[in-house]
Amino acid sequence: MSTFKTREVQAFRLSPGAELVAELTAHCEQHDIHQALILGLGAVREPEIGGYSFVEGVYHRLQLAGDWELLTLNANVSLKEGRPFIHPHVTLGNSAGEVRGGHLFSAEVLVAEIFIHVLEGAPLERVTDAETGLSLWPVE
Amino acid sequence: MSTFKTREVQAFRLSPGAELVAELTAHCEQHDIHQALILGLGAVREPEIGGYSFVEGVYHRLQLAGDWELLTLNANVSLKEGRPFIHPHVTLGNSAGEVRGGHLFSAEVLVAEIFIHVLEGAPLERVTDAETGLSLWPVE
Amino acid sequence: MSTFKTREVQAFRLSPGAELVAELTAHCEQHDIHQALILGLGAVREPEIGGYSFVEGVYHRLQLAGDWELLTLNANVSLKEGRPFIHPHVTLGNSAGEVRGGHLFSAEVLVAEIFIHVLEGAPLERVTDAETGLSLWPVE
Numbered sequence: 001m002s003t004f005k006t007r008e009v010q011a012f013r014l015s016p017g018a019e020l021v022a023e024l025t026a027h028c029e030q031h032d033i034h035q036a037l038i039l040g041l042g043a044v045r046e047p048e049i050g051g052y053s054f055v056e057g058v059y060h061r062l063q064l065a066g067d068w069e070l071l072t073l074n075a076n077v078s079l080k081e082g083r084p085f086i087h088p089h090v091t092l093g094n095s096a097g098e099v100r101g102g103h104l105f106s107a108e109v110l111v112a113e114i115f116i117h118v119l120e121g122a123p124l125e126r127v128t129d130a131e132t133g134l135s136l137w138p139v140e
Numbered sequence: 141m142s143t144f145k146t147r148e149v150q151a152f153r154l155s156p157g158a159e160l161v162a163e164l165t166a167h168c169e170q171h172d173i174h175q176a177l178i179l180g181l182g183a184v185r186e187p188e189i190g191g192y193s194f195v196e197g198v199y200h201r202l203q204l205a206g207d208w209e210l211l212t213l214n215a216n217v218s219l220k221e222g223r224p225f226i227h228p229h230v231t232l233g234n235s236a237g238e239v240r241g242g243h244l245f246s247a248e249v250l251v252a253e254i255f256i257h258v259l260e261g262a263p264l265e266r267v268t269d270a271e272t273g274l275s276l277w278p279v280e
Numbered sequence: 281m282s283t284f285k286t287r288e289v290q291a292f293r294l295s296p297g298a299e300l301v302a303e304l305t306a307h308c309e310q311h312d313i314h315q316a317l318i319l320g321l322g323a324v325r326e327p328e329i330g331g332y333s334f335v336e337g338v339y340h341r342l343q344l345a346g347d348w349e350l351l352t353l354n355a356n357v358s359l360k361e362g363r364p365f366i367h368p369h370v371t372l373g374n375s376a377g378e379v380r381g382g383h384l385f386s387a388e389v390l391v392a393e394i395f396i397h398v399l400e401g402a403p404l405e406r407v408t409d410a411e412t413g414l415s416l417w418p419v420e
Contacts, residue, residue: 001290001291001292002290002291002292003288003289003290004288004289004290004291005286005288005289006145006146006286006289008143008144008145009143009144009145009146009177009257009259010141010142010143010144011141011142011144011175011216011218011259011264011277012141012142012277012280013276013277013278013279014279015279016279035291037289037319037395039177039179039214039319041214041215041216041227041229043191043192043194045194049373049377050375050377051323051347051348051349051373051374051375051377052323052349053347053375054323054325054347054390055347060375060376062376062377064377067191067193067194067195068191069191069192069229069241069242069243070229071212071214071229071230071231071241071242072212072214072229072231072351072352072371074319074321074351074352075321076291076321076393076395078291087321087393089321089349089350089351089352090351091212091231091239091241091351091352091371091373091379093189093191093231093240093241093242094191095190095191095193095200096200096202097189097190097191097202097204097240097241097242098240099231099239099240099241099371099379100373100377100378100379101349101351101371101373101377101379102349102351102373102377103349110194111274111276113216113227113277115177115216117257117289117397119289119291124291134391136293136391137291137292137293137393138293139292139293139294139295139296140292146285146286148283148284148285149283149284149285149286149317149397149399150281150282150283150284151281151282151284151315151356151358151399151404151417152281152282152417152419152420153416153417153418153419154419155419156419179317179319179354181354181355181356181367181369183331183332183334185334207331207333207334207335208331209331209332209369209381209382209383210369211352211354211369211370211371211381211382212352212354212369212371231352231371231379231381233329233331233371233380233381233382234331235330235331235333235340236340236342237329237330237331237342237344237380237381237382238380239371239379239380239381250334251414251416253356253367253417255317255356257397
């Protein structure tokens with residue numbers, strides 16, 4: 001278990017047209033954020049989501065068309081090979097109120113209101129898990 | 141980007157029968173909450189949700205019947221015309237485990253367990269976006 | 281309303297194969313966590329979810345088969361009969377991006393990356409609600 005103190009809480013809106021995951025990663029690199037909790041809401045266009053099959057050992061990817069409300073962006077930041085790495089999961093709603101969701105690979109930002117709870121303390125590092133090949137925190 | 145410190149974290153249950161969005165707004169006004177992150181869970185009755193169409197420039201509204209588990213209330217608080225304004229997104233589950241979600245316009249509270257991470261610092265203010273007409277934070 | 285300060289923020293990964301709700305409860309007991317906000321993401325196997333029917337006064341339970349992305353774990357910790365009690369709601373995605381969700385009764389952990397925002401202050405205690413029979417925080 002890692003124990004952290006709050007460094008600060010940041011709030012901001014991402015630029016429309018930006019790619020959400022890349023933009024958040026660049027933000028974390030620029031502001032020396034090595035460990036954090038990210039929450040966000042808004043709307044995105046043409047998100048690519050997916051789920052990891054533990055049976056097959058592969059990610060199933062799904063490209064969604066059109067515009068979606070970003071109902072939850074639930075992500076964490078930790079280090080991978082010494083650099084900030086974002087693990088983002090989302091739920092998305094369409095205009096009929098139907099919901100899709102998964103691991104977020106990419107999405108074009110329409111509106112993204114982001115809170116980052118920036119933490120300080122000995123950072124969590126992702127390492128390759130021997131069994132699954134996934135990049136995971138150690139279990140203590 | 142706005143940077144905040146934690147003022148406090150509040151936890152409470154909303155009164156059954158109250159309208160969720162109005163009650164949270166009144167709470168923020170009463171407690172001088174100008175900038176915050178709100179998370180909640182519980183159950184609501186007859187929620188009205190929706191999604192904004194960036195193509196058409198209008199909100200599509202959807203009135204759901206009956207009772208729904210409140211799986212996520214993911215909301216932020218900032219200022220709009222000098223007063224606390226809540227931007228709430230929700231995911232909702234029915235008794236078959238099916239999920240709907242969107243921007244939350246209103247819902248009757250059955251049970252609502254709320255956490256407000258109250259922040260202090262120079263507040264974010266919403267201003268009318270020239271392109272969409274939406275009330276948004278400035279992009280920096 | 282209860283008002284808290286942050287004691288610390290914990291981040292950790294649960295052991296694969298563990299039962300998620302029992303493991304989190306044990307963690308809170310072991311670390312004297314009486315009041316907290318829990319957020320998590322990852323993947324789980326064969327989750328049992330449900331929703332409470334306020335009309336019938338019973339929980340409808342639903343056993344889901346297979347593996348699911350844990351899109352949101354949105355939970356709170358408070359005291360019930362003097363011991364830490366976790367109230368967990370989840371949204372879950374399958375490999376087609378379809379989402380189910382509800383109150384979480386149990387799930388086998390595949391990967392669970394957990395943040396606990398540990399709070400300190402006079403704890404919230406759950407008491408049996410006369411009207412519904414549910415174990416709830418007092419409304420103030």
